[in-house]
Amino acid sequence: xxxxxxxxxxxxxxxxxMAAGQGLQRxxxxxxxxxxxxxxxxxxxxxxxxxxxxLREAGINVLSLDxxxxxxxxxxxxxxxxxxxxxxxxxxxxxxxxxxSNWAANPTQVCSxxxxxxxxxxxxxxxxxxxxxxxxxxxxxxxxxxxxxPSNKGVNNGTTICWQYQQLVYxxxxxxxxxxxxxxxxxxxxxxxxxxxxxxxxVSPNAxxxxxxxxYSTDPAVQATEYKDWxxxxxxxxxxxxxxxxxxxxxxxxxxxxxxxxAVQSGxxxxxxxxxxxxxxxxYFAFYPGRTYAYDAQNCAPIFNSVVDDLQHDPIPVxxxxxxxxxxxxxxxxxxxxxxxxxxxxSEPCQ
Numbered sequence: 001x002x003x004x005x006x007x008x009x010x011x012x013x014x015x016x017x018m019a020a021g022q023g024l025q026r027x028x029x030x031x032x033x034x035x036x037x038x039x040x041x042x043x044x045x046x047x048x049x050x051x052x053x054x055l056r057e058a059g060i061n062v063l064s065l066d067x068x069x070x071x072x073x074x075x076x077x078x079x080x081x082x083x084x085x086x087x088x089x090x091x092x093x094x095x096x097x098x099x100x101s102n103w104a105a106n107p108t109q110v111c112s113x114x115x116x117x118x119x120x121x122x123x124x125x126x127x128x129x130x131x132x133x134x135x136x137x138x139x140x141x142x143x144x145x146x147x148x149x150p151s152n153k154g155v156n157n158g159t160t161i162c163w164q165y166q167q168l169v170y171x172x173x174x175x176x177x178x179x180x181x182x183x184x185x186x187x188x189x190x191x192x193x194x195x196x197x198x199x200x201x202x203v204s205p206n207a208x209x210x211x212x213x214x215x216y217s218t219d220p221a222v223q224a225t226e227y228k229d230w231x232x233x234x235x236x237x238x239x240x241x242x243x244x245x246x247x248x249x250x251x252x253x254x255x256x257x258x259x260x261x262x263a264v265q266s267g268x269x270x271x272x273x274x275x276x277x278x279x280x281x282x283x284y285f286a287f288y289p290g291r292t293y294a295y296d297a298q299n300c301a302p303i304f305n306s307v308v309d310d311l312q313h314d315p316i317p318v319x320x321x322x323x324x325x326x327x328x329x330x331x332x333x334x335x336x337x338x339x340x341x342x343x344x345x346x347s348e349p350c351q
Contacts, residue, residue, distance in 0.1 A: 030238055030281020031311065032212070033060045038080065038091070049085055051297050051304065059311035060284070062090040062142060068098050070129035077137060092143040092186065095130055099123060099146055103165055104157060114164035124172055131176025134183050144173055147187040149214065151194045151202040160194075160202035167207045184209035184280075188240070191229040192222075205233040210280050215267075216242040218259045223267025234277040239264045243286035243307050245300065253302035256284075256310040282314065 033055065043049070052060075063086075067073045073093060080086040102123045103110050110120060119127075134141040146169050150161035170185050177183055187208040191199055192215065211234055215226045241260055245252035254260065268276050284307050297304035 029061075030283070031059045031061050032092075032238060032281060032283035033063060034240070034243075034283060034285035038063050038065055038076065038086065043079075043083060043086060047296070047298070053085055054297075054308065055311075056085070056088055058308045059314070061088075062092060064094045064145065065091040065141075066094050069095075069126055070133040073130070073133050077140065081140065090142040091140050092145050093130055093134060093141060094145040095126065096146055096148045096187075098126055099169055100148070100150075100156075100161065102126075103161055107157075107159060107162075110165055111162035114162060114168050117168065119165075119168050119172060123169065127169060127172040128176050131173050135177050135179075138179075138182065141183060143184050143186050143210075144177075145186045145188070146170065146173070146208065147189070149189055150187065151189055151191060151198060153198070160198050163202055163204035163207060166202075167204050170207045180209045184236075186210045186212060188212035188214055190214035190226075192226050194229070199229065203230075203233055205235060210236045210238060212238050212240050212283055214240050214285075215264075216240070216260075218255075218263045220263045220266035220270070223263050224270035227267050227271035230271075236278045236280045238281050238283050239279070240283040240285050241307075241310065243284040243303055245303065251300035251302060254306050256306045257313050261310065261314075282310075284310075 065073055065076060065080075067076065077091070080089075080091070102120050113120070130144065134144065147161060147166055149155050150166060153159055166187070173185050174180065185208050187210075189203070189211055190213070191203070194202075213227075213230075213234075215223055217223055217226070241256050241264075242254055243256065244254060246254075286303060286307070
């Protein structure tokens with residue numbers, strides 16, 4: 001994503017994904033929220049907590065944990081486990097700033113070494129520590145977020161991140177933590193507008209288990225064209241819904257359920273027909289003009305309410321496993337109506 005942080009949801013230690021061709025309405029249970037990395041958030045702020053609680057009860061169920069390395073994650077996670085609100089989420093470990101920084105220090109040399117199967121020593125050490133932390137905290141950790149738009153020259157100093165480096169990062173994590181179902185390796189990427197040669201140099205189907213597809217057009221034809229650019233490189237996807245105003249200085253309703261969701265489904269149908277990649281869930285990426293908090297309903301209530309509305313009309317599939325330690329059934333039935341952004345919400349888990 002182009003902003004700094006991410007919230008993502010994997011509901012249980014083991015979760016199903018949608019079979020190919022079943023459509024967004026039967027997507028897997030991932031309900032992923034962007035733009036509020038927990039490490040840089042004041043978890044005690046009452047406004048943030050109340051609105052995050054509303055989103056949790058609407059269906060958002062995993063947040064990102066932001067940290068430079070395993071030591072940073074280890075410092076923060078115990079506090080979240082003890083918190084009555086934040087303990088209700090699972091967490092994906094966001095390491096792409098560190099991983100990308102190691103590449104950006106010397107892109108030519110790093111990519112040359114990666115082509116010969118060699119990672120920078122500090123990258124290998126980082127990945128080993130993070131994989132060990134993920135396995136040790138499997139009750140809360142549900143994935144590794146390794147690269148953010150590696151094909152986008154605009155965010156990578158005018159070049160793309162070579163697929164060889166991405167693939168070695170994936171392999172190193174998987175060697176330390178082989179469980180790609182419970183803790184998938186995730187990249188976020190867009191192929192618009194990316195030249196065919198840049199796609200060839202920066203995309204590998206073997207560099208991740210899931211791709212967050214950053215395609216924000218409400219035009220079904222544009223969605224189809226962008227998905228066609230991926231070809232057969234997508235194994236599992238999470239479409240990212242644009243929970244933001246197109247005009248960054250004004251508050252506008254993104255109409256996620258009524259406009260964007262049908263456009264994505266139409267694009268998938270046109271691009272893949274019955275052979276669509278498995279859809280592991282839905283993500284919501286948001287920013288507000290002049291925002292104080294991500295998803296601040298007081299800043300832009302229509303965006304907040306559009307997210308809640310889409311969540312409530314797309315209930316999470318019934319899980320195959322419940323974790324009693326969280327005192328929470330993550331497949332709580334969705335409400336039949338959209339709660340106003342200003343309404344109060346109980347802090348008790350749904351039953």
